[in-house]
Amino acid sequence: MLVPLPVQEAFDYAVPDGMDLSRGDQVDVPLGPRFLRGIVSDVFETTGSNRKLKSIERKASDPSLPLGTVDFVEWAARWTLNPPGEMASRALRGLRAPRPKPERRVRRIGMRQPQRATTARTAVLEALQDRSMTAADLARAATVSTGVVKGLVDEGVLEVFEVEAVAAFDRPRPDHAPAVLNPDQAASAKAMAGAAITGGFAPFLLDGITGSGKTETYLEAAAELLAAKPDAQVLILLPEIALTQALIERITRRFGSAPAEWHSGVTPPRRRQVWEAVRAGRCNIVVGARSALFLPYPDLAMIVVDEEHDGSYKQEEGLVYHGRDLAVARGRIEGATVVLASATPSLETLWNAQQGRYRWLKLRTRHGVAVLPDIALVDLRQNPPDPQTWLSQTLREEIGANLAKGEQSLLFLNRRGYAPVVLCRACGHRLTSPDTDSWLVEHRYSGRLVCHLTGFSMPKPKACPACGTEDTLVSVGPGVERVEEEVRQLFPEARTAVFSSDTVPDAEAARAMITAMAEGEIDILVATQAAAKGHNFPRLTLVGVVDADLGLRGGDLRAAERTYQLLAQATGRAGRADKPGRAFLQTWTPEHPVLEALAANEREAFVAAEMAERELGSLPPYGRLTALILSSENAQALEKTARELAAAIPNAERLEVYGPADAPLALVRGRRRKRLLVRADRDVNMQAFLRAWLGRIKIPASVRLTVDVDPYSFL
């Protein structure tokens, strides 16, 4: 039995006589004074008189989980070392949400006629006929006010009744609005669709430059699959909620019906509807965030992981897992086709493609007349911005010229807020978060200083908290808000906007901003990575990267890879339609290999150099890593646990453990943090090693241990 508790084992319960159970069934089981919802993982006969087992209370009326879903959560738990019951409870999330409120609709009572037939009333009855609708829909259909509908209800011509709101997911129509694919696209779509129709695990890398039509291609593959197998289910994962609206609209246009949407921004009642529809096979296409992997698909035939390289697929809080890796695992378990799509695939995925584990499909050109933008490096040593400004002469002139032509520009800076650091001119004190090792970032829109790590915020103080002098706090460095300020001063007549998670907090706001951009209502968009990936802005022809060195300074395992990906994505927004695009990267180190590779559009050379470095250190994808993070409010308990953990390391070959050491972020929300890092060759069974190790020691309640298999953050 898998029950949602932080333990590694499954629980045993006795099956009452006459209860017919099988793997995947939902049951309620007693645990102490409570009942918990469990998933049956195994049913077996015991012999002999073992200890007395408690009995299952009842079999739930909720639908069972499909076997593939149970296999998947168990596999995911073993791989990530998360408790299986907690993984399983992920798969029940939508079911725990409340049902939507019943819908109130109106319908006619027999053939009763109104006493006085006005034009408005006749229009209502004509619009309604013998159907039922909500009063609001009916009024809209008849173009009258809802008062007219209400009048007819009061008179007894119409009646109000309640129906359970069932989400109807219309079947996608594969022949609704097919795209005409170019030869590369068509060959790729055919390969993916063919594999999905045949069935069996088939992983693909869909490797196409930005704007080459990867989305177009996998949607055609999905269409071909659904034409051959109308009951098949397709899951499309996106790294950011901000990208979902555009894709949903595209799918709706392509298939004549909207897909289901699944992410944290979807209301709980809606999530319940989606869960039930997916389980019942009433829904064929799901667009979602990584958590959509846990839905109970009975017939999953294709999983697309769009922008597969994106670090947002890694869930860092709570249950730590990598959505892309779990997508591949789910595909293997379901015997499905998995499509990893990207213009800048991760080194892990490229490695798998090179090894022949993934079939490698390539789209080499942009669709139609569009071409990749020309990328130029702006050497800030030759061409420095004026003091307290951030745009070089070159970039200013380019933006001005673009504006004069009536074309759109995007300025990319991956930093939210106004200024990343606030310091005191009098004593040099830098303002930090009170309980966390991080600088406070100034936000002018909200007038607050914000810790980006924990969300802590406070008003900007008048006096320095260290020396008490007034009016000495200065903002150092730029964030997007500050670049926007500069743009407004330089080009007061331009329509300027900021796109970051502060100005675009949810899917609705993203849709509004993307529409404004697509319709040409914005001239200059200053954006963080929230706008730099995946979007399709047809009128955008100039991209300026304000600080191309930013991501290279961190120096963790993937700093170069991530910077390459992010800047290739950002510059790839330019020139996607008929007009050619240009991109300018401002840098103090134009000789950096990452920037040289970007400017020369030489991804292969960059990848080869980066792979060679990883191979030297036996680092991913040539080796495997796992991080162990210990944290506690109690410094002594933390020290002691770290020492015990270090003393309990099992012997193992081709595997090393580094640490414990203070984490770079040594204090978060008042908790001290220590890290250990395990590196192993690829053929070492990392999970078995970790289980043996962690089985040797007991972690006290005051210390939290997080196991991060394949870490992306090293803080």
Ligand SMILES: Nc1ncnc2c1ncn2[C@@H]1O[C@H](COP(=O)(O)OP(=O)(O)OP(=O)(O)O)[C@@H](O)[C@H]1O
């Ligand atoms: N075969 C086609 N017919 C018509 N339009 C196409 C075709 N292929 C691509 N396009 C258009 O080209 C543009 C880019 O395509 P798409 O968004 O699918 O590219 P992508 O490779 O997914 O992009 P990115 O990696 O940058 O997110 C879109 O406007 C799309 O409609």
Ligand SMILES: [Zn+2]
């Ligand atoms: Zn001071």
